[in-house]
Amino acid sequence: MIHYHAAWIVPVSDPPMRDAWIAVDRGRIAALSRRGPTDGSREVDLGDVVVLPGLVNAHTHLELSYLREEIPPASQFVTWVRHLIQTRRMHPDPKAPEILDAIDRALAEAVSYGTAIVGDISNTLVTFEPLTKSELAAVVFYELIRFKTDDPQGFVEKARGELDALAPTERVRASLAAHAPYSVAPLVLRAIRQAVERDPFAPCSVHLSESVEEMEFIRRGSGPWREMLEELGSWDPAWVPPGGTPVEFLEASGFLDARVLAVHGVQMTPSDLSRLAARGTTVVTCPRSNGHTGAGAPPLVDFYDSGVPVAVGTDSLASAPDLNIFAELATMRALAPSVPAATLIESATRVGARALGFDGDYGTIEPGKAARLLAVALPSESIDVEEYLVNGIGPEQIRWVE
Numbered sequence: 001m002i003h004y005h006a007a008w009i010v011p012v013s014d015p016p017m018r019d020a021w022i023a024v025d026r027g028r029i030a031a032l033s034r035r036g037p038t039d040g041s042r043e044v045d046l047g048d049v050v051v052l053p054g055l056v057n058a059h060t061h062l063e064l065s066y067l068r069e070e071i072p073p074a075s076q077f078v079t080w081v082r083h084l085i086q087t088r089r090m091h092p093d094p095k096a097p098e099i100l101d102a103i104d105r106a107l108a109e110a111v112s113y114g115t116a117i118v119g120d121i122s123n124t125l126v127t128f129e130p131l132t133k134s135e136l137a138a139v140v141f142y143e144l145i146r147f148k149t150d151d152p153q154g155f156v157e158k159a160r161g162e163l164d165a166l167a168p169t170e171r172v173r174a175s176l177a178a179h180a181p182y183s184v185a186p187l188v189l190r191a192i193r194q195a196v197e198r199d200p201f202a203p204c205s206v207h208l209s210e211s212v213e214e215m216e217f218i219r220r221g222s223g224p225w226r227e228m229l230e231e232l233g234s235w236d237p238a239w240v241p242p243g244g245t246p247v248e249f250l251e252a253s254g255f256l257d258a259r260v261l262a263v264h265g266v267q268m269t270p271s272d273l274s275r276l277a278a279r280g281t282t283v284v285t286c287p288r289s290n291g292h293t294g295a296g297a298p299p300l301v302d303f304y305d306s307g308v309p310v311a312v313g314t315d316s317l318a319s320a321p322d323l324n325i326f327a328e329l330a331t332m333r334a335l336a337p338s339v340p341a342a343t344l345i346e347s348a349t350r351v352g353a354r355a356l357g358f359d360g361d362y363g364t365i366e367p368g369k370a371a372r373l374l375a376v377a378l379p380s381e382s383i384d385v386e387e388y389l390v391n392g393i394g395p396e397q398i399r400w401v402e
Contacts, residue, residue, distance in 0.1 A: 001023055001024070001025045001030065001037075001041045001042070002023070002024050002025075002041070002042050002043075002044060003021050003022070003023050003024075003036060003037045003041050003042065003043050003044070004021065004022045004023075004024065004044050004046055004051070004373075004401060005019075005020075005021050005036065005043065005044070005045045005046060006020060006021075006022070006046045006047075006049050006050065006051045006375065007019065007046075007047070007048045007049060007050065007378055007381045008020070008049070008050040008051070008378065008381070008385045009022060009032065009050070009051045009052075009365065010050055010051070010052040010345065010365075010385060010386065010389070011032060011053075011364055011365040011366065012052065012053055012345060012346055012349050012350050012363065012364040012365065013350070013364040013365070013366050015342075016050075016385055016386060017032065017034065018381070019034065020032065020033065020034050021033045021034070021035065021036055021037075022051065022365065022371075022373070022401075023037070023041075024371040024402055027370060027371055027402065028368060028369065028370060028371055029365060029366060029367050029368065029369050029370075029371050030367060031367055032365060032366075032367070046375050046401065048377065048378045048380075048381060049375040049376055049377055049378055050375070050376050050378055050385045050388070050389065051365070051373055051374065051375050051376075051401060052345070052349070052365070052373070052374050052376070052389070053116070053349045053350075053353075053362060053363055053364055053365055053369075053372065053373065053374070054114060054115065054116025054117070054349075054362060054372040054373065054374055054400075055113075055114045055115050055116060055117075055325040055326070055348050055349060055352075055374070056115070056116065056117045056118075056119075056311065056312070056325070056348060056349060056351075056352025056353050056356065056358075056362070056363065057110060057115050057117070057118045057119065057312070057313055057314055057323060057325050057352075058117075058118075058119045058261060058282075058284045058311035058312060058313045058352040058355055058356060059119050059121065059205070059261065059263045059284045059286055059311075059313025059314070059315060060110075060118055060119070060120055060121070060313055060314050060315060060316055060323065061120070061121045061122070061315065061316035061318070062103050062106050062107070062118070062120050062122070062127045062130075062131075062316075063094065063099065063103060063122050063123070063124060063126050063127050064084075064088075064316035064317060064318045065099075065102035065103055065105065065106035065316070065317045066091065066098050066099045066101075066102035066103075067084070067087060067088075067316070067317065067318035068102070068317040068318070070087055070318065071083045071084050071087060071318045071319065073291075073292045073293075073294070074292075074293060074294040075294045076213070076224070076294045077210065077211035077212075077213055077214075077293050077294045077295045078211070078213050078224040078225065078228060079294065080292070080293040080294055080319070081228070081293075082228070084318060094124035094126040095126055099126065100126070100130070102317075103126070103127055103130050104130060106317060106323060107130060107131070107134045107136060109322065109323050110136060110323045111134070111135050111136065111400075112395045112398070113322070113323055113324040113325060113326065113395055113398065114325065114326065114374045114376075114393075114395075114398045114400075115136065115323065115325060116136065116137060116362055116372045117136065117137045117138065117352065117353060117356060117358050117362055118131075118136055118137075118138045118139075119138070119139050119141065119203075119205065119261060119284070119313065119352075119355070119356050120138055120139070120140050120141065121141050121143045121177060121205065122140055122141065122142060122143060123142075123143050123145070125140065125142055125162065125163075125166070125174070127140060128140045128166055128172065128174060131172045132167075132169050132171075132172045136171070136172075137171040137172065137358055137361075137362065138171070138172045138173070139172075139173050139174070139175055139203060139356045139357065140172065140173070140174045140175075141174075141175055141176070141177035141203075141204075141205045142159055142162065142163055142174060142175070142176050142177065143176075143177040143178070143179050143205070144156065144159055144176060144177065144178060144179065144184065144188065144192060145179040145183045145184060146183075146184060146185060146188050147182075147183055147184065147185050147229055147234045147235070147236055147239075148185065148234050148235065148236040149185060149187075149188060152185060152187035152188040152190075152191050153187075153191050155188060155191070156176070156188060156191035156192055156194075156195050157191075157195070159176060159195075160176065160195045163175070163176065173202075173357070175196060175199070175202040175203055175204060175205075176192050176195055176196050176202075176204060177192075177204055177205035177206060178192050178204070178205075178206045178255070179206070179207060180206060180207040180208065180210070180214065180246075181206075181208065181214065181217075181218055181246045181249055181250060182213075182214050182217045182218065182225045182229075183229075183234075185236065185239070186239075186253060189250070189253055189255055190253065190254070190255075192204070193254065193255055196259070201357055202259070202357070203259050203260070203261060203355060203356055203357055204259055204260050204261070205260070205261040205263060205284075206250070206255070206260065206261070206262060206263065207263045207264055208246055208247065208250065208262040208263060208264065208265060208268075209245065209246045209247060209262075209264065209265050209266065209267040209268045209272065210263070210264035210265075210266055210267065210290075210295050211266065211267065211293075211294070211295045211296075212267060212296075213225050214246055214267065215245065215246065215267050217241070218241060218242060218243075218244070218245065218246045218249055219241065219243055219244065219245070220241055220243075221239070221240070221241030245267075245268075245269065245271075245272055246267075247262075247268060247272035247275055247276060248272070248275070251275050251279070256275070256276065256279045256281050257279050257280065257281065258279065258280030258281065258282075260279075260281045260282070261281075261282050261284050261311065261355050261356075262276060262281050262282065262283050262284070263283075263284045263286070263313065264284070264285070264286060264290060264295060264298065265283045265285065265298060265299075265303065266290050266295045266296045266297070266298045266299070267296075268283070268299065268302070268303075270302055270305075270306065273302055273303065273306035273308050274306055276306070276308045277306050277307040277308040280309070281308065281309075282308070282309040282310070282311050282351065282354075282355040283303055283308050283309070283310050283311070284310075284311045284312065284313045284352075284355070285298045285300065285303065285310060285311075285312060285313070285328075285332070285347075286298075286312075286313045286314060286315040286320070286328070287300070287328060287331045287332055287335060288314070288315075288319075288320050288321070288327065288328060288331050289313075289314065289315030289316070289319040289320045292319045292320065293319050297335055298335070300332055300335050300336035300339065301336050301338060301339065304336070304339050304343060309351050309354070309355065310347045310351060311347055311348075311351045311352035311355050312325055312328050312329065312332070312347050312348045312352060313328070314327075314328060324393075324394075324395075325348050326389070326390075326392065326393035326394075327392065327393075328348070329344050329345070329348055329389070329390040330390060330391055330392040330393075332344055332347075332390070333390045333391060340386075341384070341386035341387045341389065341390045342386050344390045345386055345389055345390065349362075349363045349364065350363035350364050351363075371401070371402035372400075372402060373400070373401040373402050374398055374399075374400060374401065375398070375399050375400070375401050376389065376393055376397050376398055377397045377398075
């Protein structure tokens with residue numbers, strides 16, 4: 001048993017505790033207390049730090065890490081996507097050394113920024129093995145893209161078979177994901193949901209209501225997305241635009257429930273958010289990436305006012321400068337100053353852990369949970385520690401306790 005003392009502890013499940021102790025036994029939290037041990041157990045004074053749970057990056061694309069600083073910012077989302085597609089085509093081998101090296105560097109970077117869990121989107125599953133060798137817990141979402149197909153069920157079953165061939169660990173799991181309503185045919189969406197439902201605990205992910213172009217495509221079947229699908233040879237002339245919003249479309253399709261992570265949501269209306277809240281669907285916000293890609297600023301206040309669970313992601317290094325969830329929190333604080341700091345911290349810990357299915361071990365500091373704990377250096381004990389944590393923390397201020 002080791003008893004750690006810190007100037008502050010932020011359990012997330014309870015208010016911050018000043019001058020407090022955490023007892024850790026064989027990698028698990030045994031107790032939180034305002035008093036030190038009396039049985040002669042080992043004591044470690046962490047000093048002027050605030051201790052909190054490891055963070056959750058609920059949405060990233062680690063396999064795109066080699067594209068860091070390669071895709072310029074855009075004023076229109078489809079313009080950014082075009083650059084991404086063109087650049088990826090220059091690297092057709094997903095196991096090329098430069099791609100694998102970039103993944104390994106990204107994993108180390110995520111850990112250095114205090115991340116304990118990632119929701120990683122992969123089109124190739126190339127990140128699965130590196131993640132099993134890392135310190136991170138993860139769900140690898142095998143993201144499917146197919147707008148035109150004669151065999152939607154067979155397409156999804158083939159992907160399901162590739163997942164079945166993996167060797168999941170206690171920390172690293174895999175599931176299926178749909179890319180977006182504008183890139184996945186309705187019958188493929190249905191097949192993905194049916195495949196995911198075979199595992200009662202598997203989460204699912206989808207990019208949803210990210211851009212104005214997506215809204216136009218779902219409402220009218222026109223605009224830049226229609227043009228791109230035609231250029232790529234992926235347009236299905238039998239497809240009929242469902243009308244309404246992308247959220248309404250996925251709800252009518254039976255795709256949305258509490259196991260789904262709806263990523264971005266920049267264009268979601270209050271009505272959309274009410275629908276998601278009723279379904280228990282988690283919105284994952286990636287505000288820095290949204291600015292880089294031209295998607296716009298997410299309506300964070302609306303997110304929280306609606307009661308929808310809100311988690312936090314960085315998105316990929318193709319659209320974000322780093323994998324620092326603390327930097328995302330600082331951006332969120334700037335965009336939504338009325339949202340309490342404690343609520344933002346909960347989004348980056350407990351809500352993300354729950355959405356990815358890891359809340360039994362991560363997300364809060366409570367007895368029985370894994371002692372994957374961060375210590376963040378404090379300039380002074382006499383500050384609002386929660387406000388401090390959402391105003392920009394760099395890796396030089398972070399160290400792991402356990």
